[in-house]
C-alpha cells in the first residue's frame with residue numbers, strides 16, 4: 001500500500017515520495033489576521049491537521065510551517081476603524097486564531113512566521129528577481145514581469161494570452177504596470193499608511209511575495225507539500241510559483257494540495273459575501289439556525305465527513321447529522337470508561353502503542369487503505385463508525401443481558417483500535433466537561449420542560465429539547481406508560 005495525493009500541479013493522483021526519505025516539509029497559507037476565523041478557515045486548517053497527523057502516523061517526520069499575514073489592507077482598515085495599530089489588530093486575531101484552533105484540537109504548526117518578521121527576506125527575494133530581469137520598479141512600486149516567466153499558468157492552467165485579453169484597461173491605467181497581468185511585489189507607501197524602508201523606497205510587500213520569502217527562509221527552495229484553499233490557486237499560488245521558481249531556479253513545491261470550499265447555498269463562505277459563521281459563534285451557541293453550543297468535535301466531524309477536495313455545504317441538517325454521528329463515535333471512544341471495569345479490563349486506555357496492535361488488524365488496514373487514497377476521510381470514518389457501533393451494541397448487551405457477545409479481550413482490542421485511529425483524525429472524547437455536558441439537575445429540568453411542551457403539543461419545542469439533551473450526551477427513552485427514562489450515551 002502506498003500513499004497517494006491528488007496533485008493540483010500535475011492534475012492527477014500520484015504516489016507520495018518526499019525529497020528526503022522519511023521527512024516531509026509542509027507549508028500551508030495561513031490567515032489574514034483581521035477578524036475571527038469562520039468555518040471555511042476551520043475546514044482548511046482541520047484538513048491540513050489531518051494531513052499532518054496522517055503523515056506522522058505513516059512514520060514521516062513532518063516540518064509544518066504556516067504563516068500569519070499581518071500586513072494587509074483589511075487589517076489596516078480595521079485598525080483605522082478602531083483607532084489602533086495594525087500590530088494591535090494582528091496580535092488580537094492571532095491569539096483568537098489559536099484559541100479557536102486549540103478548541104478544534106488542531107495541532108500547532110512547528111513555525112508561524114509573520115510577514116512583519118520577514119521584510120528583509122522579502123527585499124532579498126525582490127532584489128534577486130530584479131537582477132534576473134523578472135521584476136521592475138515603476139512609480140514607487142515594484143512589479144513582477146509575468147511575460148518573463150515561461151511557465152506562468154502551469155498550476156492554474158490560465159495562459160498569459162487569456163489573462164491579458166481579460167484584463168481591463170483600467171487595471172493598467174490605475175498603476176504603473178507595464179502589462180496588466182503583472183503583479184505587485186512591493187507597493188510604494190501611501191500617505192498615513194504604515195511603511196517599511198526598502199531599496200525601492202518606503203512601502204510594504206505585495207501579498208504573494210510573503211509566502212515565497214517565508215518558505216525559502218524557513219524550509220528552503222523546494223518543499224514537499226504546499227497546501228491552501230482552492231480559491232488561492234489563482235492568482236496567489238500561481239504567483240508564488242512564478243516568484244520562487246524564477247529566483248531559485250527550482251520548483252517551489254513537488255505536491256500541491258487544495259481544499260474545497262465551505263459553501264452556503266452553493267456560494268463560498270466568506271467575509272466579503274457576509275454569509276459566514278465564525279467558529280466561536282457556532283461553538284458557543286450563537287448560530288441562529290442552531291442556537292445551542294456545538295461540541296468542537298462535531299465541527300471536525302462535519303469537515304471530515306466530506307472529502308477535502310470537494311465543496312462542503314454548511315447547513316443546519318449537516319450540523320445535526322454531525323451531532324448525531326459524534327454521539328455514536330463518542331460513545332465508542334468512551335466504551336472503556338463506561339464498561340471497562342465491568343469487563344474486567346485492567347489495562348489503562350492508551351498504554352498499548354500502535355505497534356502492539358496486530359498488523360493484520362482488518363480495521364487498521366481498511367483505515368489505511370482509505371487514507372492512503374488521497375486522504376479519503378469519509379472512508380476512514382466509515383471504519384471508525386463500524387467499530388463504534390459494534391462497541392455500542394456490545395455495551396447495550398452488557399447492560400441489558402449481563403454479558404457481551406465477544407470476549408473482553410477482543411473488545412479491548414477493538415476499543416484500542418478505535419482510540420488510536422480516532423486520534424489520527426484528531427478525535428478525542430472527554431468523559432466530562434465538554435461544552436454540551438449537563439449535570440443531573442439540568443437534565444431533570446430539561447426533561448420536565450420537554451414533557452410540558454409535549455402536553456401542549458408543541459412538538460417542535462419538545463424535539464429541540466431532546467436535541468439539546470442529545471448534544472449533552474443524553475438519550476431520552478419514552479416508556480409506553482408515559483414515563484420518561486434517560487441514560488448517558
Ligand SMILES: Nc1ncnc2c1ncn2[C@@H]1O[C@H](COP(=O)(O)OP(=O)(O)OP(=O)(O)O)[C@@H](O)[C@H]1O
Nearest residue numbers: 030031032040041044228229260261262269270271
Ligand atoms: N469558504 C472557505 N472554504 C474553505 N477554505 C477557505 C474558505 N475561505 C477561506 N479559506 C481558506 O482559508 C485560508 C485562509 O484564508 P484567508 O485568511 O486568506 O481568508 P479569505 O479567503 O480572505 O477569507 P474571507 O474572504 O472570508 O476573509 C486560505 O487557505 C483560504 O483558501
Ligand SMILES: [Zn+2]
Nearest residue numbers: 029211236240
Ligand atoms: Zn501563500
